[in-house]
Each structure stands twice: as C-alpha cells, then as structure tokens.
Amino acid sequence: MSSENGGTGRVDGGVRGAPPEQLALIRETVRKADTPRARPRTWRGAALAGHLPVARVLVDKGVLHLDRYFDYAVPEELDADAQPGVRVRVRFGAGRHRVREGRREGGGLIDGFLIERLAESDYPGPLAALAQVVSPEPVLSEELLGLARAVADRYAGSLADVLQLAVPPRSARAERRPSPAPAPPPPAPEPGSWDRYEQGPAFLRSLAAGGAPRAVWNALPGPLWSEELARAVAATLASGRGALVVLPDGRAVARVDAALTGLLGEGRHAVLTADAGPEKRYAQWLAVRRGSVRAVIGTRAAMFAPVQDLGLVALWDDGDGSHGEQHAPQPHAREVLLLRAAQDRCGFLLGGWSCTVEAAQLVETGWAGPLVAGRDRVRAAAPLVRTVGDGDLARDEAARAARLPSLAWQAVREGLRRGPVLVQVPRRGYVPRMACAGCRTPARCRHCSGPMEAPGADDLRCGWCGRREESGWHCPECGGFRLRAQVVGARRTAEELGRAFPAVPVRTSGREHVLDTVPAAPALVVSTPGAEPVAEGGYAAALLLDGWAMLGRPDLRAGEDALRRWIGAAALVRPQAEGGTVVVVAEPTLRPVQALVRWDPVGHAVRELGERAELGFPPVSRMAAVSGPGEAVAGFLRAADLPGEAEVLGPVPLPVTPAGRPRRPGGPPPGDQWERALIRVPPGRGAALTAALKSAQAARTARAGDEPVWVRIDPPDIG
CATH class of the missing domain: 3.40.50 (Rossmann fold)
Structure with missing residues (x-):
C-alpha cells in the first residue's frame, strides 16, 4: 500500500473523493483503533513490573487544566514500593509520552502521588516510567483522596492544591521512627459539666455507644468549654472510634490539650499545629495515619487529619476568620468537617459561645439538633x-x-x-459605606440589597452591582432621608x-x-x-x-x-x-x-438567617466572586456556562492596594485596578455553579498569556 493511504489498506474504502480534512480525521481514528492499549514491558532495556505494570499518578501541578491522572510504566525495581498512596517522582512536561532513540524528549522531575496500579493504560503510545518512589510510606488513603476530591469540587479548585493542604511535607527521620502501639479504648467518661445542658448527657451517651449524633452547641460562658470538648472526645474513644477537633488558634489548642491530658493521660491524642515544627508535626500525623493515635486536636490544617474509623468531628468557634484557609482553593474548616461527617457517617459537633448563621441553618434544616442550656442556667453563668x-x-x-x-x-x-x-x-x-443618620440602619441597594457607598460627595452607588441611586434614598426602618458615613x-x-x-x-x-x-x-x-x-x-x-x-x-x-x-x-x-x-x-x-x-446569640442568628433568606444572601444562596482586570473578568463571564438561575452582580472596582502593602488572596497587586463580580445562585444550584466556574477557569489556564482571574467560592467579604 502507498504511504498516502496510511499503509493500512482501509482508508480509501467508501471515502474516495472526500475532503482532505475528513481523510485526515479518518486516518487518525483508524490509527487509534489499530493501536493496542499500552501494556509496557521494557523501558530503556530494563524490565517492567510483570503484574499491574501501569501506575496512575496525580502530579503536583495545581493548575485546573491538568487536574487529572496520568499513566506511567512501573519499572521492576520499583514494583514492591510503588503501591497506591505513596509519594513518587515522575518526568512531566513537553513530550512526556514520546520516546525517540531510546530516551525521552524534554520534561523535568516533579512530585506526585501514586493513585492506583493497573494492568493496562488507555493511552495508546509508549509510557514514560516512574523515576522514583520517594518513600514506601502510603500517605494518601482512599478515604483522604475522596475527601480531597470532594473539597476540590466544592471550591472549584484542583485536587493537587487540596492535597498540598491535606498531606504535610515529608520528614525521612520521622518516617523511620516507629509509632507506638495503639492504646485500648478508655472507659466512657462521666457527663461532668455537660449536665448543664438539656441534651448534654444524652449526646455523650450516644457517642460512647457508637452513635453519630449531630449537634450545634451554644456553650455557656466560662472556662469549662475545653473540658466539655475533652469529654466528647473521650466518649468517642470509648466506643473504639477516632475523634477530630479543630480549633481557631494555638491558645485554644493548648487549653483542650491540657484538658485531654488531664482526662485521658499522656499519649492518647495528637496535636497538629504549625508551631510544632515540620518534623514533629509529620511524626504526629504519621502516628494518626498508622492508627497509633485515634484522637486529634489542632488548628485548621488538622481538618484533613487521617483519623482511622472516625466517630466524631468537632469545630470550636466557626465564625473565627482563622478557620478559612488562605491558600487555594481556600476551603473553610466548617465545610470540610461537614463533608467528613457525611462521608464517614460520624458524629458532628459545632460549638462556640456565639452562633453563626451557618450554624443556625444546620438546626433550621434539621441536619443537626440544638445543644443548649436552659435560660436559668444562662442567666446564672453570664x-x-x-x-x-x-x-x-x-x-x-x-x-x-x-x-x-x-x-x-x-x-x-x-x-x-x-x-x-x-x-x-x-x-x-476607614470605609466609605453609608447608613441612616437617624437609626443607623445600613443603606442597602434596592436592586440586589448590596451595601451603598459614597465614593464622591454626590455619588451614591451599590458596592455589589455598581448601580447608582438616581432617586432619593430613604430608610426602610424609620423612613429617614439623611445618610451618614460609617467609620470603622x-x-x-x-x-x-x-x-x-x-x-x-x-x-x-x-x-x-x-x-x-x-x-x-x-x-x-x-x-x-x-x-x-x-x-x-x-x-x-x-x-x-x-x-x-x-x-x-x-x-x-x-x-x-x-x-x-x-x-x-x-x-x-x-x-x-x-x-x-x-x-x-x-x-x-x-x-x-x-x-x-x-445573652441570646442563637435568637440573633435565627433572625439573621430569616432576613438573608428573604434577600437571597448566603448561606441560603450560594455565591462566588470573580476578580481580576476588568477585561479579563468580562471575558471570563462571557465564556462561563453559568446555570440559568445565576445572577451576576457587578462588576465593580476593587480598592487599589497601596504600594508596600501585602497583596490579599484574590486581590489586585499593589497599584493595579481590578474589578470584582459576584455570582449568586439559589439553593440547590451551588454544585452547578462551581462546576461551570471550574470548567471556565480550566479553559483559561490552558491558554498561555491570558490575564489572571481569581475565583473564590463563598467569599467571606462580599460587603
């Protein structure tokens, strides 16, 4: 056969006279059909693994258009160590799958995680081989991988970025150190100060019996909250399961650490904070992953701790800003623990002296029950x-x-x-936001209920959608017409x-x-x-x-x-x-x-939730922020296949970051003028919104030279 027909004898049949473009497409289709699935046997003269010779790898590239797995061949000498969950190094870059004259074309070594071993690959050509197994320690379990994928989808981010938050950097010395044998379950604790709450003893009994109660806990004032958290952990351990507590800062961690040590003794729990140092923190993390320790307390990085047989996840003071991660994709500890409670079917405890609107929503929807004290006890303690x-x-x-x-x-x-x-x-x-001069009610836009601001003497406009107030503004509460600046x-x-x-x-x-x-x-x-x-x-x-x-x-x-x-x-x-x-x-x-x-934070949160439901505010609705240079934001919104119910507010200019000030995540570089648009969808459409934004961002990052656009789900500062 002639080379024009691709050497197959199959191209000309029934398509003579077809346009060259169609012939090229048919040749490519036939070539793929005739190419067997890759089942590598040798690489540079070295034998490959005889059983499951293909490794599926997640490379440590946090860009959305590369948020998928890549296949590599497993050399025979790496067969024993190349198990699912281990850290590996692979060649990645231009020509990753191409082989010429016995060596690769381009590509540098990059870290990754081995996800699974396969008998064959979907990729039709020769596969590059694993360059190195960094450590035979399996650090990525199936449960942690599933949680990381759920968080990435929830926040329109990449799986690699989430795993950077979930798996701490390796310390070889910590890996060589053996972990102690797990301690037997402790006896169920007495209720102690949980007697102050109407359902407190019942909550502890359910945990100790292996149940999965879910509660929003409005703690009484005073220092006993740390001891009460420790008793909830001890009750969970008594059932033979693990417990995880996330706290806002190191001071709160130290208080719960002391309470747990006093209740259970030394060595029964791990503390995961950045202050511990890389080696000590990794050693504690390994003890948890290996099952030596089943109770974990820590700051927000501990929300991904690989606790085995998880029976309880708890969060203290979810309104504290430190629970929001500043690195992509910026997940909030409360939402991660909610995903874990659903994934592991375990108990859930959201506690604090106050009550957020999100906590009130969990109770209003019936997902969690209230854990509160009677009014007599509240008055006595406050x-x-x-x-x-x-x-x-x-x-x-x-x-x-x-x-x-x-x-x-x-x-x-x-x-x-x-x-x-x-x-x-x-x-x-200081901020140029406005309020009624009489009753101090914040001025809101009549179109989208965003905050009104006054950048100029006679210029009143919305900080969300940018609409100007053409007619006279009046206060919906007192009917006043005079405004005053709110000074922060x-x-x-x-x-x-x-x-x-x-x-x-x-x-x-x-x-x-x-x-x-x-x-x-x-x-x-x-x-x-x-x-x-x-x-x-x-x-x-x-x-x-x-x-x-x-x-x-x-x-x-x-x-x-x-x-x-x-x-x-x-x-x-x-x-x-x-x-x-x-x-x-x-x-x-x-x-x-x-x-x-x-002393009624719960009542305040319930009323706030009702007002937000009427106005379409989070958490009743889902919202995302898109920020960047004006033309880039406009192009992104045009390209995104948003749900039909999505409402775009803005864009509006963002405040310019003064020179010398640090750049905020998702904010403009010092001196640059950026814009931000808010996208709002009704309940039940949050997943569709994040999927659309993630797809649009992936397409944008795949094109070199495009100006940056930041996407944040559930922005904390929507004005």
Whole structure:
C-alpha cells in the first residue's frame, strides 16, 4: 500500500473523493483503533513490573487544566514500593509520552502521588516510567483522596492544591521512627459539666455507644468549654472510634490539650499545629495515619487529619476568620468537617459561645439538633451587661474629655477593687459605606440589597452591582432621608487609662504580642478582638469600646461578627452573682447589642438567617466572586456556562492596594485596578455553579498569556 493511504489498506474504502480534512480525521481514528492499549514491558532495556505494570499518578501541578491522572510504566525495581498512596517522582512536561532513540524528549522531575496500579493504560503510545518512589510510606488513603476530591469540587479548585493542604511535607527521620502501639479504648467518661445542658448527657451517651449524633452547641460562658470538648472526645474513644477537633488558634489548642491530658493521660491524642515544627508535626500525623493515635486536636490544617474509623468531628468557634484557609482553593474548616461527617457517617459537633448563621441553618434544616442550656442556667453563668449609646456619650462630659463614658469609669473603678478589668478596643480603619443618620440602619441597594457607598460627595452607588441611586434614598426602618458615613476604627485608650489609674498596671494584647493568661491581681488589660487573654478566676469587669467600629463594617456579617467578638470577651468575665459586669459602648436599640444584653446569640442568628433568606444572601444562596482586570473578568463571564438561575452582580472596582502593602488572596497587586463580580445562585444550584466556574477557569489556564482571574467560592467579604 502507498504511504498516502496510511499503509493500512482501509482508508480509501467508501471515502474516495472526500475532503482532505475528513481523510485526515479518518486516518487518525483508524490509527487509534489499530493501536493496542499500552501494556509496557521494557523501558530503556530494563524490565517492567510483570503484574499491574501501569501506575496512575496525580502530579503536583495545581493548575485546573491538568487536574487529572496520568499513566506511567512501573519499572521492576520499583514494583514492591510503588503501591497506591505513596509519594513518587515522575518526568512531566513537553513530550512526556514520546520516546525517540531510546530516551525521552524534554520534561523535568516533579512530585506526585501514586493513585492506583493497573494492568493496562488507555493511552495508546509508549509510557514514560516512574523515576522514583520517594518513600514506601502510603500517605494518601482512599478515604483522604475522596475527601480531597470532594473539597476540590466544592471550591472549584484542583485536587493537587487540596492535597498540598491535606498531606504535610515529608520528614525521612520521622518516617523511620516507629509509632507506638495503639492504646485500648478508655472507659466512657462521666457527663461532668455537660449536665448543664438539656441534651448534654444524652449526646455523650450516644457517642460512647457508637452513635453519630449531630449537634450545634451554644456553650455557656466560662472556662469549662475545653473540658466539655475533652469529654466528647473521650466518649468517642470509648466506643473504639477516632475523634477530630479543630480549633481557631494555638491558645485554644493548648487549653483542650491540657484538658485531654488531664482526662485521658499522656499519649492518647495528637496535636497538629504549625508551631510544632515540620518534623514533629509529620511524626504526629504519621502516628494518626498508622492508627497509633485515634484522637486529634489542632488548628485548621488538622481538618484533613487521617483519623482511622472516625466517630466524631468537632469545630470550636466557626465564625473565627482563622478557620478559612488562605491558600487555594481556600476551603473553610466548617465545610470540610461537614463533608467528613457525611462521608464517614460520624458524629458532628459545632460549638462556640456565639452562633453563626451557618450554624443556625444546620438546626433550621434539621441536619443537626440544638445543644443548649436552659435560660436559668444562662442567666446564672453570664455577667451583667450594661449599654452606653451615642446619646449618652454626647451628654457625658467625661466621655468627651477622656473618650470613656462615666458608666465605664465607674465599672473600671469597681472592677479593679476585685480583680483585673478587660478593655476591648477594635483596630483602626476607614470605609466609605453609608447608613441612616437617624437609626443607623445600613443603606442597602434596592436592586440586589448590596451595601451603598459614597465614593464622591454626590455619588451614591451599590458596592455589589455598581448601580447608582438616581432617586432619593430613604430608610426602610424609620423612613429617614439623611445618610451618614460609617467609620470603622477605634481610639487607643491604653494611655488614657494609664494616666487615670497610675497605680494600676496596664497590659496590652494584640497582633504583635498576644497574652495567653493574666493573673488574678487588679490590672487593666487592653486587647484587640480575639486576642483577649484568660484571667485566673475570670475578669471582674469588661469594657467593649467603640461598638460602631465593628457594627459599621462594610460586611454582610458585621452584626454577627460584632456579637461574636463581644460575647467572646464577655464570656471571660465572672458571672453576675460574683459581681461580673460588662459595659458595651454601642446604640442599645441595635439587634446585636440587644442579643448581647439578653445573652441570646442563637435568637440573633435565627433572625439573621430569616432576613438573608428573604434577600437571597448566603448561606441560603450560594455565591462566588470573580476578580481580576476588568477585561479579563468580562471575558471570563462571557465564556462561563453559568446555570440559568445565576445572577451576576457587578462588576465593580476593587480598592487599589497601596504600594508596600501585602497583596490579599484574590486581590489586585499593589497599584493595579481590578474589578470584582459576584455570582449568586439559589439553593440547590451551588454544585452547578462551581462546576461551570471550574470548567471556565480550566479553559483559561490552558491558554498561555491570558490575564489572571481569581475565583473564590463563598467569599467571606462580599460587603
């Protein structure tokens, strides 16, 4: 046969006179059909594995268009070590599958995970061989791989990126160290302080009996929460299963670590935090993967800990921003643990002094049950909360002169007679968002309910969809027509307090230096939100200053977050029966302030959830943010095959990052002007939205030279 017919004798039959393009397509189809499935036998003269000679590998490339598996041949000398779950190194790049004159064309060594061994490959040509098995330790189990894939799909990310978060870097010395034999299950613990909650003892009994209860736990104020978490872990271990607890920071981890050690003894649990160092953390992680330890506590990286026979996943204070991962695809610990609870059919415990809207939704939908104390116990455990509004500040000479109202001065003086006093001061910052000048209700867009902002004197527009308010704005609550700027910031009061109380030591706790504990002696402790140290015996009083600094933040969660931070500080104060008093400087009529006075974070979250359902806000709806240069964002939205129910809000300009400031994830480089669009879909369409965005992003990353576009699912700062 002539070479024109491809040497097969099959091309001309029935297609003579066909266009050249069609003939080329037919030749390619015939070539693939005649090529047997790859079953390699030799590579560069070396024998390959006789059984299952093909390795399916996930390469460590976090780009979406390469988010798939690649096949490699298994050399005979690597046969024993090349088992599913091990780390390998492979050649990857241009010409990965092509062989010429006995050697590869191009491609460099890259890390990866061996997913499975196969008898043959779908790839029709010769396969490149595994270059190296980095370690025979199988670090990627089938369960962890399934969880990572679910997280990648949930957040429109790549599997390789999720595994970088899930599997810590290797330490050869830690792998050589043998893990201890697993300890026998401990006896079921007594309820202890769980007796304070209506369903607390029943929750522990269910865990100890091998059940999978799911609960949203509104913890009573005070220091007993860490012991209660430890008892939940001990009850799960008593059933012969494993437990995982994720906490917001190292200080919370240290408290639960001490409680577990006191309850179970040394060596019964692993601690996974970044502070431990790479080798120690990897050794602890290996002990968990090997089954030597079945209880894990840690910060957000521990959400992927490979606990065997998982019986309980627990999360403390899910509203804390540290639970959101900043590396792609930016998963939130709460959502990862929800996926684990569903995948492993295990118990679930979401706890905190406050209550997020997402937690309230879990209860409202019936997925989880409430785990709360009766109102009598709440009143007995909580401090007295008093308020100072803007009107009081305007009439208060002491407040104008010294930045503290008279009621606050009185609370400080009385508290210092009995112990330390906490002063919570928000950080600085300013935003051009608007609110009603009369009742302080945030101004919202009539089209999409986004926040209204005023970039110019006569320019009022939406921060989401960019629409300008052409007609006169009026407040839906009080009917007012006047607007005022909401200022996010605070005045530092440590110097004023030091001058006012010269004989009292003043301690500060904040970003640069965070205190863990303070003694019971009288002192003033000035702290930013989230950095409050624990006082021995509790604080005698607390001042929550500049409430508008948090309530006026340009964020959908401003009220919820302010209440969470206030309750987090107030929970460190002694009960009212012991003289504990909290003074909050904020408008008393506002919903978060009233929820603090009543100590009712659950009621506040339920009402917030109802309003968001009416307005189509998350978590009732699903939302994604697409940011980048204006033309790139517009092109991305045109190319994405969005669900028919999707609503695109914007794009609107993003604030320019000042020169010298670090770049935020998904934000513009310093000095660049980017835009952001929000995409909203109704309940039940979140998976379709993420699939469409992931597909569009994969197509974009496959084209070299396109400007960057960032996609984030469930953005925390939608305004």
